[in-house]
Amino acid sequence: MKPNFSMRLRVFNLNCWAIPYLSKHRADRMKRLGDFLNLESFDLALLQEVWSEQDFQYLRQKLLPTYPSAHYFRSGIIGSGLCVFSKHPIQEFTQHVYTLNGYPYMIHHGDWFCGKAVGLLVLHLSGLVLNAYVTHLHAEYNRQKDIYLAHRVVQAWELAHFIHHTSKKADVVLLCGDLNLHPKDLGCRLLKEWTGLRDAYLETRDFKGSEEGCTMVPDNCYVNQKELQPFPCGIRIDYVLYKAVSGFYISCKTLKTTKGLDPHSGSPLSDHEALMATLCVRHSPPQHDPSSTHGPAENSPLVTVLREALTELDQAVAQAHRWATCAGYVIGLGLLLLTVLCSLAAGGGVREVAILLWTPSVGLLLGAGAVYTFHMQEAKGLCKARAELQHVLGRAREAQDLGPESQPALSLGHQEGNRAEDQ
């Protein structure tokens, strides 16, 4: 690679809202999305909520001349909804399905059935190794009383952890997707602090699009206006994040979003806004950033956010155990009821009533057993994430005791982070 190496990367991201039978004008929007992607000819298009594999196959056929490589990430019962179209050959791909993703009995929310995941693509571009990640985290249905908060925090942590462990030999890391997290939310801060990823909207000097970079805006006719009432400009929950390792420098030259309308025909492509970023990667001599405020000091942003996440997980573990205990009592009650019914049936008397009640009792027992099992598994998943967070926090504190010279080795998220100043 030449020392004056420079590369431009045009990236498209959209949560397509393509739920078969439920999403409005799905076929028309898919067609227009395909036309738009063909016309714009991005290097990489990363999509979420393409729930039907038929929709992916339709897009694949349509985009084949412009984007010869594509991949659909399969997971869960319904699928992950994630797919990618690339102008460049995809060298490798893999995925991680999040351990926790809502509750099976919250059928009307449906996230549990989706197998939410993060997908990874490895591309080789002019000798540069690009790890591109696409993801979609658990939706937020009620911001005031968010029962999925801990699950989303664990997902953000697993996302960060997956990027950390799979990008060690990458020159450039790109993450696009619908995080269902506002910029200041715990999960978003945790992800950024641990990985060192930078936010295209905050970094670029050339932004064109919706107010405050929002990706769900009231101007979009598909958006539930009531849900957006507390946020007059809309909310920013879809992101383009990136970083380069030492020796490379990456910046966001331009970032555009749609503004509730299709950029050409006028009707929106989805209920979310699309993000279109032009990134520039070039060689940069390895350098230390003296202005960096990151580090394992007790009040550093990383340590603060780790502590906050641990508090959140502690509460969630207690809650999961409470649910499991509750289900345990119901199991006990069900067993008792069954014993009584069996003895009543055997002894004559109210035999018919006993037989009639027997099946619902078994149902109750099985249901409670399922709830118990599910929440025990949830507690295990939460404890796993907690152990990982504690380990990282412990190492950050050790680094503090050892002094600043050990910081680069211990503040792992920033070991690979690049200089923040826009050059």
Place this chain on the structure above:
Amino acid sequence: MKPNFSMRLRVFNLNCWAIPYLSKHRADRMKRLGDFLNLESFDLALLQEVWSEQDFQYLRQKLLPTYPSAHYFRSGIIGSGLCVFSKHPIQEFTQHVYTLNGYPYMIHHGDWFCGKAVGLLVLHLSGLVLNAYVTHLHAEYNRQKDIYLAHRVVQAWELAHFIHHTSKKADVVLLCGDLNLHPKDLGCRLLKEWTGLRDAYLETRDFKGSEEGCTMVPDNCYVNQKELQPFPCGIRIDYVLYKAVSGFYISCKTLKTTKGLDPHSGSPLSDHEALMATLCVRHSPPQHDPSSTHGPAENSPLVTVLREALTELDQAVAQAHRWATCAGYVIGLGLLLLTVLCSLAAGGGVREVAILLWTPSVGLLLGAGAVYTFHMQEAKGLCKARAELQHVLGRAREAQDLGPESQPALSLGHQEGNRAEDQ
């Protein structure tokens, strides 16, 4: 690191067979295992089937002076059973839970409830980065009619894939565990071919232990003798596998197994035999091995094993779809029955019978729904693995078309493999 750098690594691996209430003499065996590990002071002890976290905590306390670092990998409902004890600080850890792991309705086999996984530890030893993996794959209950074969093949593939994606910056890779695969089994060949890992038993010149390196032997009093009848010497299903990246050379100086007896007191530590390996890592100038037979040629071992795995997965996908279709018919039948019962109940006549049959019908419907959902998810998991295998096979074939000069870049498993000759 000095050019004459050399390091000795002593590793212990054991499937502990520590099932609460079911495994014989569990407490005594745990105590003796702790004593033995303390006495031998290995660098790393990697254990499987430590199902109870209390057993892990007991060992942790007992081993603390000799092995200050330890980790228990939590997953699934019961747990992964995996844990590690290390003399050296654990820098990082993570895990991958296998997508497919048996069937929930095979309760007597129980694997589905365990959340079988692969755990990764990153250690820094004298400046060398060691990625140590520990795993336990789905058990084999009937070798002649193995209904879990495809699941185990997918697990072996995911294991290889996880190692491939997480070890790109490691100097040395070590994998220990109970693979539940015989050395010539498809899953074992797939794992070795794709990762380039070498088998300590086949590589070492100094082996002491059970005949043919078997890790389940008839001499062990805890082993089910009937199951071992077709194999008079026993079976080899537990492994120590390793590789080093270019610039390092790793060899197995000695390998020992227990022989159905505790090495000190006489009574076995488990129903499996323990593996004890002494590995030697040293600097080695990067070199190309002209004798290597690996490569993407149409009849190369990698291509052959990929094709074999694809055939296996094709059959498994068809089988999963058959099960789902079957469950679909039962759902239809259940719905029909419910409609008939409802109309009978409404119309009088045999109202009591209708009410009595209503609950079992709902149960049938829910059960069939669960089976349908499960097998659709299974098919998705199988298709995911199939897509990954096809991609790798496609790239291997492309490499063949492009000629031998492109082999190193495309035969990824061997890109990082080291020279096979024992120096």
